[in-house]
Every structure is written in C-alpha cells, then in structure tokens.
Amino acid sequence: MTDATGQLTTADGKPLKAALAASLATRRRRAFLLVAPLFLFILVSFIVPIGQMLYQSFYNDTFSATAPNLVQWFDEHPAGSEIDESAYAALAADLALMKQEKTAGAAGTRINYDVSGSRSMFTSTARKADKFEPPFKEAILAEEKKWDDPIIWRAMRSASSPFTFDFYLAALDLTRDDSGSIVPVAEGQAIYKTLFWRTLSMSIEITALCLLLGFPIAHLLAVLPMRKAMLLMILVLLPFWTSLLVRTTSWMVLLQSQGVLNDLMVWMGLIGDDGRIQMMYNQTGTIVAMTHILLPFTVLPLYSVMKTIPPSYVRAARSLGATSWTAFRRVYLPQTLPGIGAGGLLVFILAMGYYITPALVGGADGQMISNMIAFHMQKSLNWSLAAALAAMLLAIVLIFFWIYDRLVGIDKMKLG
Amino acid sequence: MKKAMMLTTALIATGFAASAQELNVVSWGGAYTVSQVEAYHKPFTEMTGIKVNSIDADNPATPLKAQVEAGNVSIDLADIELSDAIRLCDEGLLEEIDPAMLPAAPDGTPAADDFVPGAIQDCAVANIVWATVVAYDASKFPDNPPSTLADFFDTEKFPGKRGLLKAAKRSLEMALVADGVPGSEVYEVLGTEEGVARALAKLDTIKDSVVWWEAGAQPPQLLADGEVVMTTGYNGRIFNAMIAENKPFNIIWDGAYMDYDLWAIPKGAPHLEDAKKFLAFSTDTQRLADQAKYISYGPARKSSSALVGLYQDGKTEMAPHMPTNPDNLINPIWTDPTFWADHDVELSEKFNAWLAN
Numbered sequence: 180m181t182d183a184t185g186q187l188t189t190a191d192g193k194p195l196k197a198a199l200a201a202s203l204a205t206r207r208r209r210a211f212l213l214v215a216p217l218f219l220f221i222l223v224s225f226i227v228p229i230g231q232m233l234y235q236s237f238y239n240d241t242f243s244a245t246a247p248n249l250v251q252w253f254d255e256h257p258a259g260s261e262i263d264e265s266a267y268a269a270l271a272a273d274l275a276l277m278k279q280e281k282t283a284g285a286a287g288t289r290i291n292y293d294v295s296g297s298r299s300m301f302t303s304t305a306r307k308a309d310k311f312e313p314p315f316k317e318a319i320l321a322e323e324k325k326w327d328d329p330i331i332w333r334a335m336r337s338a339s340s341p342f343t344f345d346f347y348l349a350a351l352d353l354t355r356d357d358s359g360s361i362v363p364v365a366e367g368q369a370i371y372k373t374l375f376w377r378t379l380s381m382s383i384e385i386t387a388l389c390l391l392l393g394f395p396i397a398h399l400l401a402v403l404p405m406r407k408a409m410l411l412m413i414l415v416l417l418p419f420w421t422s423l424l425v426r427t428t429s430w431m432v433l434l435q436s437q438g439v440l441n442d443l444m445v446w447m448g449l450i451g452d453d454g455r456i457q458m459m460y461n462q463t464g465t466i467v468a469m470t471h472i473l474l475p476f477t478v479l480p481l482y483s484v485m486k487t488i489p490p491s492y493v494r495a496a497r498s499l500g501a502t503s504w505t506a507f508r509r510v511y512l513p514q515t516l517p518g519i520g521a522g523g524l525l526v527f528i529l530a531m532g533y534y535i536t537p538a539l540v541g542g543a544d545g546q547m548i549s550n551m552i553a554f555h556m557q558k559s560l561n562w563s564l565a566a567a568l569a570a571m572l573l574a575i576v577l578i579f580f581w582i583y584d585r586l587v588g589i590d591k592m593k594l595g
Numbered sequence: 596m597k598k599a600m601m602l603t604t605a606l607i608a609t610g611f612a613a614s615a616q617e618l619n620v621v622s623w624g625g626a627y628t629v630s631q632v633e634a635y636h637k638p639f640t641e642m643t644g645i646k647v648n649s650i651d652a653d654n655p656a657t658p659l660k661a662q663v664e665a666g667n668v669s670i671d672l673a674d675i676e677l678s679d680a681i682r683l684c685d686e687g688l689l690e691e692i693d694p695a696m697l698p699a700a701p702d703g704t705p706a707a708d709d710f711v712p713g714a715i716q717d718c719a720v721a722n723i724v725w726a727t728v729v730a731y732d733a734s735k736f737p738d739n740p741p742s743t744l745a746d747f748f749d750t751e752k753f754p755g756k757r758g759l760l761k762a763a764k765r766s767l768e769m770a771l772v773a774d775g776v777p778g779s780e781v782y783e784v785l786g787t788e789e790g791v792a793r794a795l796a797k798l799d800t801i802k803d804s805v806v807w808w809e810a811g812a813q814p815p816q817l818l819a820d821g822e823v824v825m826t827t828g829y830n831g832r833i834f835n836a837m838i839a840e841n842k843p844f845n846i847i848w849d850g851a852y853m854d855y856d857l858w859a860i861p862k863g864a865p866h867l868e869d870a871k872k873f874l875a876f877s878t879d880t881q882r883l884a885d886q887a888k889y890i891s892y893g894p895a896r897k898s899s900s901a902l903v904g905l906y907q908d909g910k911t912e913m914a915p916h917m918p919t920n921p922d923n924l925i926n927p928i929w930t931d932p933t934f935w936a937d938h939d940v941e942l943s944e945k946f947n948a949w950l951a952n
Contacts, residue, residue, distance in 0.1 A: 284685020284936075295941030299933050302685050367795075368941070370948040377951075436756070437821040460806050542807055543761075543950045551947070557657050558762070559943060 236566035240341035274308035346567035397481035460542030477522030484518030624651035630889030635877035684718035700898035719857035721895035726918035744850035758826025763946035834891035893919030
C-alpha cells in the first residue's frame with residue numbers, strides 16, 4: 180500500500196522506517212540495560228584488574244620515577260658510554276633525592292631483581308647521600324666500591340625506562356650479561372621453563388585421565404534407565420558440590436604414608452611397615468587429587484552430548500555387520516567429539532592454572548607454575564615477575580584454545 | 596595506573612571502612628592472634644573504649660603493601676616480620692616511630708635500652724622474639740633421642756621422614772649450622788657461592804626424606820599424624836601441641852633460628868594517633884609479659900622476663916619454653932634482614948630450582 184510519495188507510513192503519519200528503527204533502538208537499549216549490571220561487574224571485577232596486572236608485567240616505574248637524574252643521563256649517553264664523573268654526579272643527586280623521599284629501598288629492590296645484592300648498596304649509600312661532595316666518583320666509591328661494577332650500571336640503564344621486558348626475560352630463565360646481550364641464567368637458577376613444561380605435561384596427563392575415566396561414566400549415565408542414572412548422577416555431583424579443600428584433604432588422609440591406603444596394605448601384608456609407599460606430597464599425589472577434582476568437568480559435557488545420540492545409530496551399524504569395536508569407533512565416538520572437546524578443554528584450562536591442590540599435596544616435584552606466581556605475589560612481592568609469568572600462562576592457554584578451534588572448531592563445543 | 600588501582604581497591608575496601616573509635620589490627624591468626632587479643636586488645640579497649648578489630652592474614656605485610664600502594668589504607672597496625680619491616684620502611688610505606696613515645700621500664704630504664712638489640716627499628720617495634728626450631732616425636736626415639744641440629748640431617752642414626760619449611764630463608768641457614776658452621780658466622784658463609792652450594796649439598800642428603808610444609812599449623816599436625824618423626828616448626832606452635840594438647844614432642848634448641856615480630860603502622864593509617872597509642876600500650880613491660888601467658892614467644896623487653904609466670908593452665912612454668920631463655924640460646928642463628936633483603940631473589944630462585952629438580 181504505497182501513497183503518492185512511495186513511502187510507507189504508520190497510522191499517525193510517521194515514516195514506517197523511522198518508527199521501526201526507533202522501536203528497535205528502544206528495545207536494544209532495554210536489552211542493554213538488562214545486561215549492563217553483568218557487563219559492569221565483569222569490567223570492574225575481571226577485565227580491569229587483569230588488565231592492570233598484565234600492565235605491570237612490562238611497566239615498572241619504581242626506578243625510573245625515583246631516579247630522574249640518572250634517567251636523564253642515560254637518555255643523553257647511549258649504551259656503551261663511559262661511566263664518568265657526570266654519571267656519578269647524577270647518581271649522587273638521585274641518592275640524595277631517594278634519602279629525602281625515602282625511596283632508596285624501592286629503587287634498590289627494582290635493581291636487585293636483576294643484580295642480587297645491590298639493594299643494600301642503595302639503602303646504605305643513600306643514607307650518606309647528603310654528605311657527598313665532588314668528585315662524586317671517588318666519594319661514592321669510597322663509600323661502596325661495588326658501584327663501579329658495570330653490571331649495576333647496565334641494570335640501572337635497563338630500569339631507567341619504565342617499559343621493560345626484563346620480567347619476561349626472567350620468566351624465561353634468561354638474563355642480560357655485562358654487555359646487555361641476552362643469555363641464559365646460571366645453571367642452578369633456571370626454574371621457570373622446567374615448571375612451564377611440567378605444568379603443561381601434568382595438565383595433559385590429567386586431561387587424558389579425566390577423559391579416560393569420565394567417558395565410561397558418562398556413557399553409563401546416558402544409557403541407564405532414568406532412576407539408576409539419577410542415583411549415579413548424584414554420585415558424580417556430590418563431590419562436585421563438596422569444597423575443594425575438603426576433597427584435597429581427604430586425599431591426603433587416604434594416600435599419605437601413614438594414611439588409610441598404606442595402613443590397609445600393611446595390614447594385608449602386601450608391604451612391610453617400613454616399606455610404605457609415598458603417594459602424597461609428590462607428582463603422583465597431585466595428579467590423583469586433581470584428576471578426581473576435575474572429573475565432573477568432563478563427565479557433565481560428555482553426558483549431555485551422549486544423551487542426544489540415538490541408540491539406533493549403533494544398532495544400525497551392528498545390523499549392517501560392524502563389529503562392536505568398529506561401531507563404537509566409526510559411529511559412536513565421532514558423535515561424542517563435541518563433548519570430548521568441551522570436557523577436555525575445560526579440564527585442561529582449569530588444570531593449567533590450578534593452585535591450591537598442588538600447593539597442598541605437591542611436595543617438591545608436584546609444584547606448578549601457578550605456585551610460583553603465588554610465591555611472587557605473596558612472598559617475594561615481585562608483582563611484575565608474577566604478572567609476566569601469569570601473562571605467559573594466559574598466552575599458552577590461548578594458544579591451545581586457538582589450536583583447538585583450528586582442529587575441532589569452537590562452535591562444535593557443547594558444554595551442557 | 597595508580598588511579599585505576601585506587602578505584603578498584605576502594606570498591607573492595609568499602610566493606611571495611613571504619614568509624615571513629617575503632618582500630619584495625621592485622622596479625623597472623625591462630626594461637627598467636629589469640630594471645631594478642633587477650634594480652635593487648637582486650638585491656639586496651641577496657642582502658643580507652645576504642646574497639647580493636649582483629650583481622651587475620653597469611654602474611655600481614657602483603658595486604659599492607661597493597662593498601663599503601665593503592666592509596667586506600669584501612670589497616671591501622673600490622674604485625675610483620677623483621678625483614679619485611681625493614682624492606683617496607685625503606686620503600687617509604689611505613690610511618691616512622693619515635694622511640695621516645697615508648698614507655699620506660701618500671702625501674703625507669705628508657706625503652707631504647709630496655710628492648711633487646713634490634714627490636715626497635717625506624718618504622719617498627721618488636722613485641723616478641725620467636726624461634727624456628729627442630730621438634731621431634733619422643734615416642735619414636737625412646738632410647739637415644741636426637742639432641743643437635745646435625746641429628747636432624749642424620750637419617751641413618753635417626754631414621755624417618757623430616758618436615759622442613761619450603762623456603763630458602765631458614766632452610767639454608769639451618770643446613771649450614773648442621774654442617775658445622777657456627778650460628779654467628781652463617782651469613783658470612785651464605786654470602787658466597789660455595790656457601791650456598793654447601794647448604795644445598797647438605798639439604799641434598801635428606802631431600803628424599805623431606806615432607807615440605809608451608810603454614811605454621813602444619814608441623815605439629817605432621818608430627819601428630821606420624822607423617823614425619825622430626826620437623827622444623829615455630830616454637831610457639833610446638834609448645835601448644837606439647838602442653839595444651841599433651842603430645843609427646845620435644846624441642847631441640849641447638850641452632851634455633853631467631854626472628855622478631857614487630858608492630859608497624861602503614862603510611863596513611865586512618866587512625867594514626869590511636870594506632871600509636873595502641874603500639875605504646877601493647878609494648879609496655881606488663882603487656883609483653885602478659886602475652887607470654889598464652890603462647891611461648893619471648894617478650895622483646897628485658898624487663899618483661901622477670902614478670903613471665905605461668906601458662907594459662909596455671910601450672911606450666913613458661914620461662915624454660917622461651918626462646919630468649921639463656922639455657923635455650925645454644926648456638927642460635929639470629930636472622931639478618933639486610934642479608935635477606937639483598938639476596939632473597941637470588942637464593943629463593945636457587946632454592947626453588949634445587950627443589951624442582
């Protein structure tokens with residue numbers, strides 16, 4: 180029904196297009212208002228703090244903000260310049276400033292991340308800083324002769340810019356030598372690469388175990404009659420609802436060398452009282468406890484996928500002559516892939532960042548990278564290094580996510 | 596950056612915004628906090644009418660640093676370790692404390708002379724001296740009990756699992772003392788590459804037998820479960836298991852690792868004057884002696900020792916259990932906070948790498 184101008188109008192004469200757009204916009208606004216609280220919550224409690232944390236991994240101004248004169252000197256003199264009297268004059272001025280502002284400890288801590296033992300050089304020399312007179316080089320070296328070590332000046336140069344990748348180097352067991360080129364850290368000090376590998380391999384092992392154990396359970400849940408399935412489901416969900424700490428502690432009670440399992444084996448005469456097996460406070464303990472804790476995360480997605488697979492498919496395959504193994508492999512298994520993918524990915528990502536369980540039952544060799552991140556957050560207070568380690572962990576998880584998307588396709592994932 | 600941090604922290608901290616007549620005191624929790632509440636908080640509230648909120652933290656230095664850096668401080672007073680007190684003070688995060696504000700001893704000795712050496716720092720005042728000691732289950736060694744730190748590392752003569760704190764600090768020093776280094780020279784040796792290698796080599800000899808612990812409540816638990824026969828632990832916690840819970844444990848005082856816990860006031864504390872008042876009150880001679888009634892940590896004032904009496908059960912004499920008792924000061928290791936402020940990064944990395952491989 181078009182009028183002379185060819186435009187559709189509503190009953191009150193407005194152009195229909197505009198009226199439609201207005202009503203859609205109102206609806207969109209209303210929908211946004213509904214989502215807004217959640218969006219705001221995620222922004223404030225999740226995105227902003229994580230962003231701040233990641234920012235700290237490459238931005239650290241504790242030295243550059245407290246030593247303006249040295250920053251200026253490093254700007255004017257390119258790397259390789261001789262550390263002359265003017266450099267020491269800048270150092271003396273900054274130390275005096277640090278004394279006044281009480282920042283020598285902070286500046287020293289920053290340099291100490293690179294050069295062990297340098298922190299007290301800052302605090303002790305700064306204490307005398309207002310007594311220094313030219314020539315500054317002699318005055319400062321008379322106070323503390325380690326100041327002419329080129330490695331200190333190299334470290335200060337690298338810290339003179341608040342933007343730094345030093346923490347990522349440290350997180351990869353790398354450091355810089357006197358000349359500033361990147362070299363591996365000393366033999367006995369390398370730790371993070373080993374831990375990243377261990378975290379990765381343990382997570383893969385745990386994921387594989389969860390799938391192996393979860394698959395039959397999920398299948399049973401899907402094919403059993405309703406009543407029995409419900410009972411089984413409760414058995415799966417009950418531990419899921421139980422506190423993580425309680426479950427971890429229960430495993431400690433079961434597996435420790437004076438624990439239930441060892442006592443039982445001693446009582447049955449399988450092992451001697453002095454031959455108790457160490458199943459806790461090592462990698463085995465961590466894998467056992469984490470597999471148990473993460474198992475529901477594979478069972479539930481697998482179950483929801485298996486529930487939708489009609490049993491007639493396998494029956495048809497069997498009636499067409501497939502052996503039970505072929506029918507399973509060619510017909511049933513491919514249909515469960517979205518569940519395997521979802522459960523596997525979920526467990527893998529959770530396992531990569533697991534913290535409490537390895538901390539409690541990991542002992543010496545069951546520690547994961549998250550325990551190191553916690554160590555730097557809570558004990559050494561080196562938050563920049565913790566942030567760099569966390570950023571790398573995040574990157575690894577994202578890489579796996581990407582590989583998964585490439586191989587299986589994220590749209591095929593089915594969580595429940 | 597700072598602003599954004601302030602904003603988020605402010606949102607989180609609104610929960611604890613405090614009113615006028617209150618004081619937020621952060622400490623370590625457990626039997627230790629109980630002793631402080633009984634000996635300091637309650638009498639202080641009675642005297643001044645100021646309510647004291649006791650807050651627990653795994654290490655009170657961590658929330659303190661976070662709050663001061665974010666510029667939104669709700670803590671008025673925190674109980675922190677010596678190395679943290681010096682480090683945070685150097686970083687300008689703590690209020691300076693004038694020793695003149697601390698009350699003199701009853702006999703008139705000024706506070707500066709009454710406190711044990713090192714107990715009064717620029718920004719913090721010690722309330723207790725505590726020790727990390729070796730404790731063993733006496734029922735496991737009926738005939739020939741271990742008596743030295745070296746015995747802790749001797750798994751042939753004293754078979755069984757060992758409990759050890761999973762940290763470079765303390766483990767390395769105790770390993771050196773067990774290897775024959777006098778407690779007073781530990782830091783000279785540990786300052787060299789060979790010294791670190793020597794300490795790690797000593798730890799290597801028991802590495803396979805060690806159950807590592809992290810929280811102070813774990814060592815008595817490990818001993819009671821029979822999971823270890825000997826463990827390092829905090830003397831107050833071991834005392835608690837021995838006396839309050841009647842466990843057959845004994846303490847080896849040889850090579851005990853001595854440290855302070857200190858009160859510190861964060862920069863920007865909301866109730867600065869009250870916090871100072873509390874600090875002076877809680878570190879007077881009587882209050883420090885009172886605390887010893889609840890836990891076996893040594894008062895940081897010399898004049899308090901004479902007033903230390905019986906445990907709260909009314910029959911256990913506290914003096915023999917104090918780390919500061921002269922009979923217990925056998926070859927002690929006094930912590931060196933400057934050494935640790937300098938070498939913490941390097942030694943922790945080496946220790947963690949040793950542990951992981």
